[in-house]
Amino acid sequence: QPVPRPARLGLCAACHGATGEATMPGAPNLAGQRLDYLRDALAQYRDGRRDVPVMRTAIGAISAADLDALARWYSAQPAAEQAQP
Template sequence: MPRHAFVFALVLLPLAACADGQAPAAPAAVAPAVAGAPERPAKLGLCTACHGDDGTSRTPGTPHLGGQDQLYLERALADYRSGKRQHVPMTSLANALQPADIQALAAWYAAQPGFAGSVP
């Protein structure tokens, strides 16, 4: 779709649909996502070399974390710490994290957009 058609469909069409000329209210899901966005975790640097700041891996065979379920990410890191999951680099890094770090990292990556295509 050409960009101008997309802008028209996204912005102008809903405005035209309002009988009284007033802009429609923003969806409720938009405001909390911005207002509740997690802070950048202090320990994010431990993850970015393999998983990227936004959770999009640049390394073949390394999973994308952006958009993953927060509870899943917390459990995975806890499993690396406990030895239930085995991967030497991940176990080493997870053992350097406190529970608050794990929660912050999981919240950060869960709030990132999911992987949507090819990586340069």
């Protein structure tokens, strides 16, 4: 079944795009990324093992359930065929 659009998508979409195509330098594409990797990365940002203040702030504002919904959303998006330069 299709993955529902997360209620809290807007905060992530500002940099990663609503469908996981990054909108700014330094932000990765997330579309089609492996779900296990997205969950691990979010946990690392939350714990500070990846020390990226904007990510820590963003994650702190979102519940664990909403974070999981966001990881599932981005993993389920079809990836663009080619990276933007």
